[in-house]
Amino acid sequence: MDRWFKWDIVVASRIKELQSRFKDNNIDSFLVTSIKNIFYLTGFTGDSGILFISPRKAELITDYRFQGEIVQRVKDADVCLTKKNYIEKLSTQRLIKRRSRVGFESKYVTYNLYWKLRKKLDWLKFKGLDSFIEDLRIRKSEKEIENIKKACEIGDKAFHEILNYIKVGVREIEIGAELEYRMRKAGGEKPSFDTIVASGYRSSIPHGVASNKKLKNREFITIDFGTIYNHYHSDMTRTVFLGSPSDKDKKLYETVYNAQKLAREAVKEDIELRKVDKIARDYIKKSGFGDYFPHSLGHGVGLDIHESPSLSYKSNEIGKEGMVFTIEPGIYLPDYQGVRIEDTVALQNGNIVTLTNSKRELIAL
Ligand SMILES: [Mn+2]
Numbered sequence: 001m002d003r004w005f006k007w008d009i010v011v012a013s014r015i016k017e018l019q020s021r022f023k024d025n026n027i028d029s030f031l032v033t034s035i036k037n038i039f040y041l042t043g044f045t046g047d048s049g050i051l052f053i054s055p056r057k058a059e060l061i062t063d064y065r066f067q068g069e070i071v072q073r074v075k076d077a078d079v080c081l082t083k084k085n086y087i088e089k090l091s092t093q094r095l096i097k098r099r100s101r102v103g104f105e106s107k108y109v110t111y112n113l114y115w116k117l118r119k120k121l122d123w124l125k126f127k128g129l130d131s132f133i134e135d136l137r138i139r140k141s142e143k144e145i146e147n148i149k150k151a152c153e154i155g156d157k158a159f160h161e162i163l164n165y166i167k168v169g170v171r172e173i174e175i176g177a178e179l180e181y182r183m184r185k186a187g188g189e190k191p192s193f194d195t196i197v198a199s200g201y202r203s204s205i206p207h208g209v210a211s212n213k214k215l216k217n218r219e220f221i222t223i224d225f226g227t228i229y230n231h232y233h234s235d236m237t238r239t240v241f242l243g244s245p246s247d248k249d250k251k252l253y254e255t256v257y258n259a260q261k262l263a264r265e266a267v268k269e270d271i272e273l274r275k276v277d278k279i280a281r282d283y284i285k286k287s288g289f290g291d292y293f294p295h296s297l298g299h300g301v302g303l304d305i306h307e308s309p310s311l312s313y314k315s316n317e318i319g320k321e322g323m324v325f326t327i328e329p330g331i332y333l334p335d336y337q338g339v340r341i342e343d344t345v346a347l348q349n350g351n352i353v354t355l356t357n358s359k360r361e362l363i364a365l
Contacts (some may be wrong), residue, residue: 002089003067003081014041015058015076017136022055027103027127029054029096031117034108036303037133039231042077046070050086051077054095061086091120101125103132131308138300138308139322144232145346145355148301148324151188151227151234152344152355158182159223159238159358166221166240166365169214172197176210179225188227192235192305196224203239204338206295206330217243220253220337226305226344233305235326236356237342240363252331253362255287256339259329260360263297267319267327267345267352274315280329281313289331292338298326301344323347324355 018041022028032051038044041051042060049062058077063086071079082089090096104117106128118126140148162179176195183191198208200219208222215221224237239256241249263280277297284293296312301324309317309325323346330340343356 001083003064014136015053018053018132019055021132022103025103025127025129025132027101027129029099029101030103030129030132031090032105032133033113034105034133036231037105037137040133040137040303042074044070044074044077044079045231048086050090052090052093052096054099057095059090059093059095061089087116087120096121096124099124101127103127103129105132106130134308137302138317139320140302140324140346141322142348144302145322145324145348147230147232148234148344148346149355151192151229151232152236152357154183154186154188154227154229155225155234155236156356156358157186158188158227159225159236163240163363163365166215166242168217168242172199172202172210172213172215172221175215175221175223176225179223183225183227188229189231190228192226192228192233196222196237198222198338199242200337201335204332204334204336206332206338206340215242218245218249219243220249220339222338222340224340224342231303233301233303234356235301235305235328235342235344236358237328237330237340238358238360238363239339239341240365242365245362245364249337250362251287252289252333252337253339255284255289256329256331256341257360257362259283259287260327260341260343263327263329264343264345264352264354267347269319269321269347269350271319272315273309273311273317273319273325274313276319276327277311277313277315280327284329284331289333292331292333293329294332295330298328298342300325319347321347321350 046066060077197210199221202208203222222239226234259280298311300307328342332338
């Protein structure tokens with residue numbers, strides 16, 4: 001037995017926007033299988049289901065585990081709770097029978113699922129689109145930015161609290177654990193990714209996940225972390241110093257600090273994002289560290305920790321209202337140490353708003 005929840009359809013602006021793009025993509029319907037994208041379009045917070053979008057309607061097929069408040073919160077799609085296989089259930093729907101060309105998320109549909117779809121929905125032609133929904137996600141609403149901002153504030157607070165904790169002899173994993181615990185206590189759902197705490201020689205690895213290494217005097221400690229609030233991620237990196245830094249250490253830090261500042265100051269609406277990357281990169285090059293900044297300047301942040309836009313020399317994207325992304329130059333000297341400074345920023349009302357606000361000047365503990 002299936003159970004239906006049918007609402008008076010007021011198709012949400014997001015689903016409506018997708019429907020308006022059917023024609024240009026040469027499709028007459030779209031099948032959403034990524035659970036994050038289903039959440040984005042309907043507010044569904046269950047962890048399994050499929051969403052079928054026809055030119056005028058949307059139907060979410062899921063199961064009884066999500067009955068009750070999860071289903072009640074879904075907007076702009078009829079919901080079917082079924083005991084059948086989702087694809088089988090979908091294949092019997094009137095909504096899909098009349099369609100002929102369905103788009104699907106080629107980035108997420110597995111080879112197995114693809115063949116199953118072709119078999120069960122054999123009257124349809126399938127067209128893989130790799131960023132149909134992601135193209136919408138790139139520009140955030142005010143509410144989405146608020147969630148990211150809140151996640152960033154939780155990170156700032158936790159970072160401030162663990163500064164007292166950073167001492168000679170403490171292990172990197174202890175710093176990471178303490179930071180994650182404090183973010184949880186402040187309302188963060190879980191870490192955005194495996195917390196990076198990389199001290200001394202390990203700070204010259206761009207992504208050194210917290211290890212058993214003990215902190216020593218005269219070391220940089222790179223801490224890169226974030227949390228999730230209402231499904232939205234934060235991302236921040238600070239590099240602190242234990243003891244008193246040498247002139248070489250100071251120059252290393254200052255170079256990254258200045259490059260990050262120049263890049264942040266350059267962000268504005270309609271700028272080519274590749275230019276922002278270039279500004280930071282040129283400054284680092286001019287300072288003599290050109291060979292030691294091996295990654296791109298930044299990435300979009302939202303429902304995923306890494307999403308569009310990208311800030312790199314290859315980027316084709318232009319800064320637009322509602323975009324949220326990181327600015328994170330770093331210099332990693334092999335057999336020495338490294339420094340990275342990262343903030344999450346938003347483009348709002350034509351201006352850059354920095355959402356992570358922990359002190360950026362060198363903190364020597
Ligand atoms: Mn990042």
